Amino acid sequence: MKVAATLTVNGTSYPVELDPHMSLLRAVRDELGLTGSKEGCDDSECGACMMLLDGAPVNSCSYLALQAVGKDVTTVEGLAGDEEVGPLQRAFLQQFGVQCGFCTPGMLISATALLRSNPDPSDEEIRIGLSGNLCRCTGYDGIVKAVHQAASGDVPPLRGAPVHADVTPPHHAG
Amino acid sequence: MSPSFTSAMTLDDALAAVASGARPVAGGTDLVVGARQGKAPLPEDIVAIDRVDGLRALEVSDAGLRLGTLVTHGDIVADPDIRDRYTALADASAIVGSHATRAQGTIGGNVMNASPAMDTGGPLLCFDAAVTLRSATGERTIGLEALWTGPGKTSAAPDELLVAVDLPAPADGTGSSYVRLEYRRQMEIAVVGATALVVLRDGNVIDARISITALTPTIRRVPEAEAALVGSGADADAVKAAARAAATAATPISDVRGSAEYRRAMAEVMARRAIAAALTRARGGSVPIPASPATYGAKES
Numbered sequence: 001m002k003v004a005a006t007l008t009v010n011g012t013s014y015p016v017e018l019d020p021h022m023s024l025l026r027a028v029r030d031e032l033g034l035t036g037s038k039e040g041c042d043d044s045e046c047g048a049c050m051m052l053l054d055g056a057p058v059n060s061c062s063y064l065a066l067q068a069v070g071k072d073v074t075t076v077e078g079l080a081g082d083e084e085v086g087p088l089q090r091a092f093l094q095q096f097g098v099q100c101g102f103c104t105p106g107m108l109i110s111a112t113a114l115l116r117s118n119p120d121p122s123d124e125e126i127r128i129g130l131s132g133n134l135c136r137c138t139g140y141d142g143i144v145k146a147v148h149q150a151a152s153g154d155v156p157p158l159r160g161a162p163v164h165a166d167v168t169p170p171h172h173a174g
Numbered sequence: 175m176s177p178s179f180t181s182a183m184t185l186d187d188a189l190a191a192v193a194s195g196a197r198p199v200a201g202g203t204d205l206v207v208g209a210r211q212g213k214a215p216l217p218e219d220i221v222a223i224d225r226v227d228g229l230r231a232l233e234v235s236d237a238g239l240r241l242g243t244l245v246t247h248g249d250i251v252a253d254p255d256i257r258d259r260y261t262a263l264a265d266a267s268a269i270v271g272s273h274a275t276r277a278q279g280t281i282g283g284n285v286m287n288a289s290p291a292m293d294t295g296g297p298l299l300c301f302d303a304a305v306t307l308r309s310a311t312g313e314r315t316i317g318l319e320a321l322w323t324g325p326g327k328t329s330a331a332p333d334e335l336l337v338a339v340d341l342p343a344p345a346d347g348t349g350s351s352y353v354r355l356e357y358r359r360q361m362e363i364a365v366v367g368a369t370a371l372v373v374l375r376d377g378n379v380i381d382a383r384i385s386i387t388a389l390t391p392t393i394r395r396v397p398e399a400e401a402a403l404v405g406s407g408a409d410a411d412a413v414k415a416a417a418r419a420a421a422t423a424a425t426p427i428s429d430v431r432g433s434a435e436y437r438r439a440m441a442e443v444m445a446r447r448a449i450a451a452a453l454t455r456a457r458g459g460s461v462p463i464p465a466s467p468a469t470y471g472a473k474e475s
Contacts, residue, residue: 001176020179021216023206044207045361047272056248056277062206063278064199066179067222113273128465131360132272 005069009034010078018065024058025049027065028075036076036105040134047133050106051075057113057132076105079112087155088112088146094155097146099137106133111147120151181222185229185337189310191221193333198223200244201278203271204287213326229282229337234259238342239301243282243335247271247294250281257463260341261455262297262350262369262448268464269293272360282336285321288328288392289363295322295393296369297352300383301341307334315340322392345381347374349456353448354387355440357431359465364388365432368420368444370452372403379403384416384449389424389441396423399445413449420445 002017009028016031025042028034028051037060040046044059051060052074080086088111091097098104107130114121114129121129126147127140135143149155180196182188192198197217199205201224209216223229223244230244234255241250247267250256257264270276270284270293284294285305299318306315307330321328330336344350350371354364367387373380382403385395399419406412426437451461 001178003179020177020220021209043210044203044271044275047274050274053278057272057274058278059203059272059274062210063202064179064206064220064222066181067199067202067224069181070225110273128359129273131358132274 003066005066007032007065007068007073008071009073010075011072016065020064020066022065023061024051024063024065024068024073025060027068028060028073034075034077038102038105040102040106045134046103047106047110048103050109050133052109052113055113055116057110059132074109074112076108079108085158087153088115088150090158091146091149091155092143093158095146095149096142097138098142099135103133103135103137107135107143111143111150115147115151121147123148176218177216178219179222180220182226185226185308185335186310188221188223188226188335189308189333191219192335193310195219195332196221198335200224200280200283201246201275203275203279204283204289223335224280232256236343238340241281241339241341243280243337243339245281247276247279247281247284248273250294251276251463259344259348260297260301260350261463262300262352262371262452263294263341264463265352266293266297266369269354269356269359269362271362275361281339285318285339286328286330286336288322288324288326290325290390290392291363291365291367291388292393293352293354293364293367293387296367296385296387297350298339298341299385299393299395300350300369300371301344302383303339303341305336306338306340307331308337309334313337319392319394324391344371345373347380347456348372349374349452349454351448351451351455351461353444353451355432355444366426366437366440366444368441368448370445370448372408372449372452372456374408374453374456377407379406379408379412382416384420384445386420386424386441386445389426389437391425394423396420398423403449408453413446413453416449417442417446 038048040048044062049061196219229242247270250267354367371383384399399416402416421442426434
């Protein structure tokens with residue numbers, strides 16, 4: 001039987017009806033439509049589903065959605081605040097910390113948790129802090145550089161035209 | 175029957191739920207992952223105990239260390255007293271899972287999961303930990319040897335909740351270490367693990383406790399290895415004999431993580447490293463706890 005509950009994600013309250021066995025990842029993606037967090041392994045190995053739960057990192061694929069009721073959930077959608085993309089995200093782009101992008105939401109969440117507990121991490125501390133997140137493309141160097149840049153506080157705006165969220169995807173055209 | 179979920183706010187509520195057949199979940203890091211891997215389906219009736227008051231305390235006193243069942247690995251490894259006096263436990267908690275696992279995963283869940291490859295098990299055994307099991311009708315305290323009955327199996331009754339883990343205070347002159355063979359730094363459990371605890375007086379070993387991990391159906395101490403150290407001057411021959419005895423006690427399995435032959439060969443190496451690090455620490459030398467304090471995944475304040 002589904003349970004009526006309220007999930008608080010990125011500061012917004014969402015009334016939902018959840019199966020007791022549903023994971024937080026499935027609830028956020030399928031019920032709330034916030035698809036930034038990814039399912040990689042569904043086994044807590046890869047970190048693509050990483051969210052913050054009251055500020056602490058959680059593999060959301062392995063956490064029951066109903067356990068998150070009454071707690072503040074943060075996903076990648078909540079990182080930018082009022083900006084289009086936040087400084088950490090801009091640093092990932094500028095340092096080529098993004099390639100295919102599948103691991104990026106989890107990397108950004110883990111990097112956020114790391115920088116909150118350690119505002120000026122060393123290379124090794126960044127690598128340890130992100131070692132619950134697997135990336136198959138970048139070789140990690142760009143990601144480590146991006147976290148350093150974000151920690152420095154010196155992240156310039158992105159160059160070029162802003163990407164508008166209201167651009168209609170081609171397959172929806174007409 | 176359809177699944178049910180309740181979130182207990184008090185210990186009495188939690189005990190009533192398990193008495194009526196619900197299974198407890200705290201951090202979910204074993205229960206949900208186990209279901210995904212097909213080890214066991216998620217229980218029909220689940221009671222979340224992560225909000226229960228009074229089970230999250232970490233108390234260090236002259237008598238020893240008491241870990242409430244909801245204490246996380248992140249809490250353990252960030253605690254200066256545990257790092258100083260129960261160092262092998264800090265070694266283990268520092269490398270459990272990833273920062274996410276350490277932020278959510280609890281010591282109670284870890285112990286009750288009863289994996290023969292769990293990292294904290296060897297240190298808890300060597301520190302002579304006892305667990306307190308509570309049910310709606312009473313409470314009992316037993317040692318870990320009596321709790322762990324096989325891989326993933328405990329002697330706890332279905333209506334019992336582990337509420338606390340108690341470790342007596344270590345003697346002066348104690349040094350301890352946990353080391354594991356691993357393929358990856360995070361999201362890993364021991365391929366082979368070894369824990370050593372030694373107590374030195376005037377350079378001689380007056381007490382030693384050695385346990386082996388992922389080498390027997392339950393994590394166990396090896397009296398033969400301990401006997402090889404006690405009374406010695408902790409010389410290289412005694413360390414080697416102890417490590418060899420630890421490996422001799424191993425009855426490993428072959429699985430996807432390593433062959434029995436490889437595990438047996440590495441048992442001696444890991445035991446030797448654990449003993450060497452414990453001796454160095456007992457002598458006041460420095461062997462760092464793995465990873466750095468800033469990356470333990472400590473919760474936001």
